Amino acid sequence: MAAVDRRQQVIKAAAKSFSLFGYKATTMDQVAKIANVGKGTIYTFFSNKEQLFDEILRGVILDLKHIAEREIRRDKPFFDNLQRVLDALLEFRSEHELFIKLSQEKREFGTPQAQEGLDKIESVILGYIEREVEYAIGQGQVKPCDPKVVSAVMLKLYVVLTSEMGKLREPLDKEQIKAYFRLFLAEGLEQKQV
Numbered sequence: 001m002a003a004v005d006r007r008q009q010v011i012k013a014a015a016k017s018f019s020l021f022g023y024k025a026t027t028m029d030q031v032a033k034i035a036n037v038g039k040g041t042i043y044t045f046f047s048n049k050e051q052l053f054d055e056i057l058r059g060v061i062l063d064l065k066h067i068a069e070r071e072i073r074r075d076k077p078f079f080d081n082l083q084r085v086l087d088a089l090l091e092f093r094s095e096h097e098l099f100i101k102l103s104q105e106k107r108e109f110g111t112p113q114a115q116e117g118l119d120k121i122e123s124v125i126l127g128y129i130e131r132e133v134e135y136a137i138g139q140g141q142v143k144p145c146d147p148k149v150v151s152a153v154m155l156k157l158y159v160v161l162t163s164e165m166g167k168l169r170e171p172l173d174k175e176q177i178k179a180y181f182r183l184f185l186a187e188g189l190e191q192k193q194v
Contacts, residue, residue, distance in 0.1 A: 007045045009035045011059070014052045019097035022105035023053060023113045050113070057117050060098060061124050067092055068128050078136035079186050082129070083178055086158045089125055126151050157184060 013035030017026040028049060032039040046052040071084040093099045099121070105114040129151035136142040142150075161177045172180070183189065 006037060006041055009037065010042050010045055010052070011055055013037075015056050015059070015098065018053065018056055019101050022101045022109075022111070023049075023117065024105060024109060024111045026053075028052075053113065053117065056098070057120055060096070061121060064089060064092065064121065064124055065128070072132070078132070078139070078141040079182055082132060082154065083181065085128070085132070086155075087174070090158070090162055093121075122155070126155055129154055154185065157181065 010031065014026070014031045016034055017030050021030065026049065028039055028042055031052070032042055035042070042052070046055065067088045068085045071088045072081050073084075099118075102114040102117050105111045106118060126148075130147045133142060133145075133147040133150050133154075137144055137147065158177075158181065161172055161180055165172055
């Protein structure tokens with residue numbers, strides 16, 4: 001049992017270090033100091049910083065999956081479920097210090113490992129949306145289409161509406177985001193001529 005506790009202690013310390021300092025500035029010495037263990041203890045569980053970082057990402061990805069599963073209500077329409085899941089995932093992402101630090105590190109330094117970490121997380125979110133699109137197609141709630149293309153467009157649109165729109169104008173509130181998301185993806189922009 002002590003070995004499991006030490007491993008968790010190291011993981012918790014590494015998550016804190018990566019969140020505070022980013023990938024590039026985190027060292028095994030820092031993790032050892034935060035965990036209050038010898039550096040050798042870390043190496044009994046993880047052979048290098050990359051492996052430790054992957055373990056942290058694995059934990060974050062599991063958290064994201066649990067959040068998505070919690071938000072899905074099979075008795076609700078596809079777009080309502082999608083909106084709830086994306087809200088919850090993006091809220092988690094915006095409040096989680098690791099995401100913030102990795103995004104900052106990617107922007108400022110272009111650290112490949114920070115980009116890879118963010119890409120892994122985005123890949124999980126895309127895979128989840130893709131499966132939900134496939135399910136909705138099977139239920140007749142969405143027209144037949146390529147779920148991979150649709151999931152990518154949905155995620156990018158949602159990120160633009162929730163994050164990037166604030167750079168162009170006053171940020172949209174949740175109801176406006178929901179309305180535009182539904183307009184672009186469920187209803188379409190074309191005005192029907194009578």
